[in-house]
Amino acid sequence: MSALRIAIVAGETSGDILGAQVIEALKKRIPNIEFEGIGGPRMTQAGLSSWFDMERLAVMGLVEPLKRLPELLSMRKQLKQHWLKHPPNLFLGIDAPDFNLNIEIALKAQGIPTAHLVCPTVWAWREGRVKTIAKACDDLLCLFPFEPRSFEGTKVRAHFVGHPMVEALEELPSDVDIRAALHVGDERVLALLPGSRRSEIESLLPIYLEALELCDFPHDIVIPASNSANFDLIQSIVATFSIKPRVVIGGSRELLKIAELATVTSGTATLEAALLDCPMVIAYRMSSVSWFFIKRLLKTEFAGLPNIMLGRAVVPELIQEELTPRALADELQALMATGALAQKAAFKEILSALDTRFGDQCASVLVNTLGR
Structure with a gap:
């Protein structure tokens, strides 16, 4: 045969x-x-x-x-x-x-x-x-x-x-090994993921950093850069702020695995954060012209995959004009105050559904x- x-x-x-x-x-x-x-x-x-x-x-x-x-x-x-x-x-x-x-x-x-x-x-x-x-x-x-x-x-x-991401994330190193590789010790970690496109980083990262300057967050702030060019860009933006996050190349999934909370640009990273049990605020802003056309095409009520999957607003979304440093700071502080228990419970639903x-x-x- x-x-x-x-x-x-x-x-x-x-x-x-x-x-x-x-x-x-x-x-x-x-x-x-x-x-x-x-x-x-x-x-x-x-x-x-x-x-x-x-x-x-x-x-x-x-x-x-x-x-x-x-x-x-x-x-x-x-x-x-x-x-x-x-x-x-x-x-x-x-x-x-x-x-x-x-x-x-x-x-x-x-x-x-x-x-x-x-x-x-x-x-x-x-x-x-x-x-x-x-x-x-x-x-x-x-x-x-x-x-x-x-x-x-x-x-x-x-x-x-x-979803194949479930099995892929199971293969990540242990928390101890990740912390050693990122040089964060036992500190509480806040991850900032401003996207991989230059335009996203230039538009979003200053807002993220300004939000952190408004409040005293007891965290080691870490930003993963997808490549060396983005690393240089992120470093140049960070240099203009008083807070000094650590910038690393790669390792966004590893970072989300050990982070206590994160600010994540809408996209696949929002699903990664949910599957890694990392509470987050979803934040995104694009040009007003692009948003004018895109919002008329969108059929979904939500921007982030966790909320789309669940059909309810479990993860805060700050999109377009709603994304301000003050609003982001407030949402992050609210997560810290509650321990993000609602998000963590919802993330278990997502993992169970996709595994x-x-x-x-x-x-x-x-x-x-x-x-x-």
Whole structure:
């Protein structure tokens, strides 16, 4: 009997991590199985035959994708032509919806089973994409338990498979080792996460620091920088304030694991903080022009993933004009006064909901689709 062939396309590092977990879980279920397509070093090490450099797909912004459009279209055309001529037993697109959904539509139209991992954020904006997704994939693997509801009434089999971040965070070093690496000893730690984009750091960090200057916080203040350029930028901003936080390169997850509380820019870090049981204030501000358009597209009541998941305002959110140094200082002081007991109780709900052993859940869905 010939081996099962699974076609997979991942377009960036996060997808490579997810893809490797899925490949490894499938190999445990079906030893005689082959994987081909596009992936990074983790997927390749797990057993994928990658035909293109995954980094060629990882384009960001507005201008760069347009410059690379001919190359991306050619790459996608080659993949479609090959798999239509040599049909795989299943195609799995991992995130990268602008690239993968087009492939899925073409293959599904020819009767090839298709699946897509990571639900596009139709629950937050661009709800019209539900129709495109329904046309593209048979199975949709969702990371959050509220996502399948968006596909009720369609032919998509939407499955909640858990979040891989749960298992990733379990592998962090011990608190003792983290404190030694960050040189914080036994001090109480307040973490400031102003984002990874230069514009975010320039806009948000001064507000965070001014808030801390308004009150006497008995903490060792630590700011993680995502790279050396951001480290230099953060240091230059810190130099203009009287308080002197410690700035480190990397280690944001490790920092959240030992921090007593944090100020976190809205994004994935809010979920990391919740899963690491770190009470927080979510803070964000963008240009008034960007906010004018974005707030008209948003469908969610909340900005932070913990509140979106819970459906209630457990974590304080200071967004746009609500984000002032005084408001932030007050929220941080309130957390200290109460011990953030309400947040900690809610974080246990989130962890319980997302801890489903992601790789095994994905494999179960795909094996069922394969008829194994």
